Amino acid sequence: MRDGAAPPAAIWLSLGTAVLFEVATVTASQVAAVRAASPWQDDPYDAVVSLTQFTVPVLALAIAVRMLVRRGPGGPDRAQQTGRAAGAMTVLIGLTAAFEWAAILVGAHATSRGTWTSVLIGGLTVVSGLTVVVTALLVRGRGPRGASARWQHDWLGDAIAVCDRIPVLRNRVGPRAVAWVRRRAMTVFVGLSALAAVGIAGSLAIGERWTNPLLIAWALAIETTAFLAFCVLSNALAGFVARPPRTRSRRVAEASMVAGCVAIQVAMAFRDALWSALGAGAVTSVPVLVTGTLGAGLLTSVVTAGLLTALPQHPNPPPVEGTSTSWTSKS
Template sequence: MTFIRALRCCMASAAAFTVLILLTTQFRAVRAYSPWQDDPYDAVISATELLVPALALALAIRAWVRPGSAELLRGARVVLTAVAATAVTCWASVAVGAHADMRGWRQLLLIAGLAVVTLSAVPLALALRHAGPAARGHTDWVEDFLAAVQRLGIPVAWACRVAEALRRHRIIAAILLATAVSGSLASAEAIGDGLGPQPVQAAAFRVVVGVTLLIALLVPLNAYLGLLGRAQGSTEPRRRPPVVRAALYGAAASVPVTIAFRDGIGYLLDYCRLPGADQSAGRGAGGHRRPGHAAGADLQDPQAAPLPDPDRAAARARRAGRRISGRGDRAEGTAAGPARPDRRVRGRAPDPGMDRHQPDGPPRAAARPAT
């Protein structure tokens, strides 16, 4: 009974989590009032918003194929960890007062939804505590998924051969899966919001960040859950030294972490953004932006700082050139002799005909002889 209760609590917590996260990430009108819409909070949500519903679906499929399997408890513990990590991150954004200027009944409603998600994890934690140990089984999750598909009457002979080939190269399988998911998200964003004035660079950026983020998640998940096991009859391959494996994993995981904390890193390095630069690069799952945050969205945002007008910029450049030219003339006059006094009167606009520093104006009028 405790086992069934743990699975039910897991599904309820995952459902509440998915509803809240989808509302606050995929709908512009709701996301605008979300306290956790920016990094680094959004980076954690990007890692868990796909993991929790996908893992809950996999748990349901595996419970149908192998009911009563103790391996299901391992998946429920991962769901609990992801929900708890996301809840702590979102509460941190509320505690520091992120987007407090938008505090109103809409944001308070989102905070109430966060409280519901947080409370939904409490029964799951208690049920898992009394459910007992969770042992690893002899089959992986891919095999159980293919068994479920076969129960529906769909031929899976070719899929079994593909899975057997992927079991021999699990790292390649993880990279292919991460690339497919990241490419799909980038394509959906390109169709929906667009990728800005440089779509190729933007798409490549999202795919690279998405692949590194998913690889950083899939490697420990496969080690704990056994998503894709070794091929049958395969010998133990020559493993790389632990230092090399840790360095490779750290290099992949450092990409999304660096993007999540880019503002703090830039502050430590005394880095200033260029006016109109993209302020939200790397948001979303695997570097994919939410609706309304496409590449160059900050340039289209009416609340963002506008770019300088080209005509005004050219006028400022001309004025700066005149000031520099005037200083040069004064310097030459000091070296050759006393410079002619400037007849400008304070508080009165200078006459273009009497401006000796204006290169394009008429020559200075000759002084009237004294009578």
């Protein structure tokens, strides 16, 4: 391997693991007979599964496209970024597997287990084993500490290369469009997160026949914050979109926002346990659900902002997310 890049075999194995994971996850969540026998059909386990069944294929698609676009710009940057993206995807798969094993070990839905439960556990065993192997390979091929600070390219160059092969997009996606995305990366992240949330929350509302506007709005907020945290964190790790340097106050605001988004997901997944620990009993009304989950996110954001603001300011803060100022002029 060169320049601290993960070997291609590890990347392809991570993609194969992602395919198996997605097949097993979609089957367990969308096929009624299988879901009825699943130990992880309820929260907090289902909260993790519901997120990763959408985020894992997004990362897998991006990685697969980059592996197929062999002549894209970047050289060592491409290899290191692809390895990091594969690592992020593997972490999501491993996190989901850990929650699913926890559901099995605590005996969740023990009375409804049957043949399909055995099939699910068998699939989980295979995915878990592959995840361990992929993790070991990626760790061995990880780049040197601080390598991201020297990156000169992001993934948008691949987007231009792919769109150049599609006649309809050839004249629509170019350096000017890429530069716009880089300047307004957070706007793009919010827009994509909201778009995905509308589709998922809308499908959920229709499927469950929700009629309460507050409940629908809450579901939309939950999905949006989940995908927004995913976009920002995965971009910080793998450098999908190079971002120009930002002021300290902007970085604090974004970090606080992400912390709040994560806190909302935790409060939503563990709402019953948290409410019981606070002596409030089970969540029985939509207003309580909305106040508790979104309130936890708001409180976490405020506390995070206060802590980060109180920290001494670095005289010359390094570029964040592994970017350099030269990225804004490259594609």
